[in-house]
Amino acid sequence: MPKKQFENDERTVERLKHLGQKIKKQLEDPEEGDLTIETQVRSKSNVEYDEEKGRLALGDSYSTRKFLNISHARKFMQTLMVASKTKELVERGRTASIREIYYQLKHSVPGLDENTFEDQDESNNVVVDIETATGAIREDLHLFAEPKGRLFGPIKINDSGDIIDGMNMGTSGMAINSIVDHFEFVECNADKILVVETSAMVNRLVEEDFHKEQDAIIIGTGGQPARGARRLLNMMHNELDLPVYVFTDGDPWGYYIYSVLKSGSMSLAFQSDRLSIPDAKLIGMTMEDIEEYGLEHVTEDLKGKSGDNGGPTKDYKRINDVMDYEWMQTDEWQKQFQKMLDKGVRVEQQALASQSLEFVANTYLPEKIENDEYLD
């Protein structure tokens, strides 16, 4: 494979260098403060919903990480180690998985009974810190994660010189890498994108040739969508001007997946502009589907109702949490959750199989698309 060169490389190196020089200056000039890195706070308290743009954004509260504070020191060291390693990657034109980075930097610290990194979570967290501290995102840093998600449908993509045809992917589909920024869309005959939560439903739709019959790009997320899949959806939506329909289970977890795709997630709120699709719509499952398609006998009871000893857990707790999100305050959504609570049930995508296996591909989805029946 040729050297990986991204369009942002030069800027990324500058950003990392800037971080190094800031630290160096602090060491040379006591007036500059004693070894501090500023990162944006990424907790709920610093996440704001931008109603106009329809997506989450990070507020402007910063947290300072000080080397001389013993509870920060370790992370401070880790941040600089990972930053230096990614600079090397960009300069050498290589990419590496976040797990490779972890193994490259993990070793025992001389004189201490500890390792530079104890587990990959530690290095993963530090990567996000570097993103907010420098403004260079993970993809800019030449770091990739495990591929997650797959694609089917009438689209041809140029990936590093190879042309991938989404119609020739058999039953497995094109695996979606964590870095997709370099993709070029060579040809597209689709008129919509269908995002599907569960892998089994993807298989069903492919077996029924839904992508061929309906000129649809099917993206399976396999649960919570990964960064690569979200970025790819964002690019296809913006560059190809395709509508995005999201098809999840009718439960708070499924609706949260929709919310992440549409408005962004809290932990990556600083990248919402390149990851979210504010126009995305939920095609199903809705609470109304239960009556409309006679699914009463195939619903599942919600778990974790609050009893005498303590508040709600599991499904009930999740409903309460998601209902409270600022970006879920529309009447339509509140109605969905309220219905869910009233009925005390959730409904899965695959419950549609109670009609027939083909039902979802031949009747349910086409009807909804034709009648513009969505939740927004």
Next chain:
Amino acid sequence: MAEGIDGQAVEAEGGDHREISVAEFFEKNKHLLGFENAQKSIITVVKEAVDNSLDACEEEEILPEIQVLIDDIGDEKARVEIRDNAMGLDRETIPKVFGKLLYGSKFHKLQQSRGQQGIGISASAMYAQLTTGEPVTVWSKQKGEPCHKFVVRIDTEKNEPEILEDEVVDPEGDEFPGQKDYYFDHGTTIEMDIEAKYTKGHHSVRNYLKHTAIMNPYARIVLREPSGNKIEYPRVSKELPKKPKEIKPHPHGVELGVLMRMIDNTDSRTISSFLQNEFTRVGKTSAENICEEAEIDTGRRPNTMSKDEIETLLNAAQEVDLQSPPTDCLSPIGEDLVEKGLQKELNPDHIFSVTRKPTVYKGNPFQVEVGLAYGGDIDDEGSFDELRYANKVPLLYKKSACVTTKAIENVSWNRYNISQTGNRPQGPLYILVHIASVWVPFTSEGKEAIANYDPIRKEMKLALQEVGRKLGKELKREERRRIQEKKKRKLTSYAKEMAPAIASLAEEGNEQEMEDKIQQLVEADYNPEQL
């Protein structure tokens, strides 16, 4: 004797008075005297002899040198030889001290001392005689006098010494046992064969001597165990504690039986003069007040009082305000010696001690001192270890019945950074509690535990809290230092990892220079007083 319980006592009621023999007395009371089993008996034999030796040395202000030599002579028997450098005994006294029960120099005295009943050493001799049939051998020499050797049996019928050998020996000669290059210008050596079980652990001769060594750091004690193993408990102070003064009883602390005996023995011709002469803190006015309260004529002869009148007099005395008894009759060893003792035997990181001011309980002066030893060579075996003393004598038995244990459990140790399970402090900790008094209230005749009286427990608790606070402060400081040191160690190591990263990110600067600067920051940040 237990009246009315067994046939013997009923018989006595019938008028057939029979004097019981000392052998019988011993048999009946051996559990009170510390001879209930072979393991405990050897500790008791050593204890009685060592207590006597220490008392005798302190009496004459001699720095004690004591040797305890124990040989296994087979058949679960041991030969015990105990030698001291006290001033020795004269020829007449020797056989009585070792060959007659209830003969003692301290029996009628109200003075703080280790032994009190004059029963100890002769009971050991009795025990030897009963378990091995062997007499006791004693060598004793006073300064400038010849060295006497006695071999003595107790005539169990008459409670009189039966002298088997009485001769003068040359301490340099073969007849004198043990090492010759040893002080023997004055001192006493006794040797006896006893049934014994020599053990290790909490209840052992070794532990008893260790406890003794802590409380008497001005003594040098050597123990030779049956295995030949020699342990020296060194002397670390040449200062003896101040000598206790004799004291007359205080009317608030006297019991009816004692008062009756005092009246029997007095030479005073009137009750008023009896009260003034025989008691402390009673002057003419106080004596008159007591008699007035009791409605008894001050001028009567004391021995004309009936038992009821004596009791009335005693009760009246309790009602009359009297000055507290003088407290110079007490001899605590003092904070300095407590700390020296703990230091030399335990080698801990931290020692704190406090000697409280004397206090009076029911007319009896007493004084409490405590010490804490923490960390260092002390093993952390979970629960703390307790060092209990009454008049400098270690108490090894009946810990849970003792006021010292109750006092310890009354203290909130976790407030002093010492962990606690239930009421008991945990960790590498020794707690020393010493009570000095002319009359220590033991829970029973066995003198193994001190009674749980409020004023005593309160004094102990206050003392423990005082040292606890000091230790807690120190432990906190140490904890802070440890955290700061750990932090420094971490940052120093992290700096080494970071320096090359910074240099390569910044694309300039020398790694070593970078590291040096970080290390300077770390060094400047280190402050053990700050958390």
